[in-house]
């Protein structure tokens with residue numbers, strides 16, 4: 346961000362380049378039927394059960410809570426990746442409307458997959474198409490190469506090109522997806538978001554941005570991406586663990602430094618800034634912070650940096666600890682009610 350143009354306690358709005366707003370209700374969810382022992386287990390026992398349990402009402406309040414938490418952290422733009430296989434149609438509108446109500450920018454995509462059969466993949470493609478054709482800001486989502494047949498990957502790629510947008514896809518997050526580079530090499534383009542890339546070869550041959558999600562990678566025990574080895578522009582995401590991007594920057598720095606003691610905070614700070622190539626509008630948003638100066642070397646060790654106010658598209662949407670458009674207490678209470686509904690459904694699920 347062009348810090349020289351700003352006051353000492355200001356930045357542009359921060360960008361979360363990979364989020365799952367549907368996961369905001371998942372905190373405190375019931376334990377899975379057995380302890381996951383691999384990344385595949387974590388997907389099957391936690392996230393693929395959660396996404397099957399979601400309905401549009403749960404999604405609405407999950408997205409509002411996630412959007413609220415974003416502006417409370419100075420994040421003004423979210424690039425979301427969504428899946429709710431039992432509530433696909435209209436789901437991207439629910440997320441977009443929830444974010445609009447809170448006042449945060451969002452780029453939506455539905456994660457297409459063959460996990461639920463050909464019909465499931467088709468419905469996912471149709472939701473992306475419906476949303477983009479209606480003028481929604483978004484991309485075409487794909488879950489990951491390893492859960493898609495070649496014709497599904499091709500269809501998603503063509504749909505994205507038809508709408509002049511990129512594909513937002515998890516790539517080589519775990520060893521299950523080692524074939525990703527070979528399967529995507531002929532399809533990927535400069536506007537694709539390649540999320541994770543932990544197990545990508547150095548000479549992967551893909552085009553696009555690498556979205557680095559350091560805390561999620563640690564939490565899933567999939568290994569360190571060392572994203573700067575991959576030769577592509579890098580942006581930072583949370584993979585659904587909130588949208589506090591200064592915190593993700595600090596974690597990115599700590600994990601990088603563990604890997605290389607000569608690394609400096611300027612490198613992960615540049616990853617935050619590259620987010621403006623994906624959502625340029627956020628560069629004009631303004632966050633006024635409660636402490637100064639804004640400096641990567643200070644922020645790498647500052648665990649208590651909070652916004653005083655957040656301005657998005659010229660409008661103050663957060664001021665003195667409260668959102669200006671919505672009632673934070675109401676959102677938290679409604680989200681807690683929906684979380685209880687979700688947990689009850691999960692308890693009764695196979």
Ligand SMILES: [Zn+2]
Pocket residue numbers: 363364365426515540584585
């Ligand atoms: Zn993800």
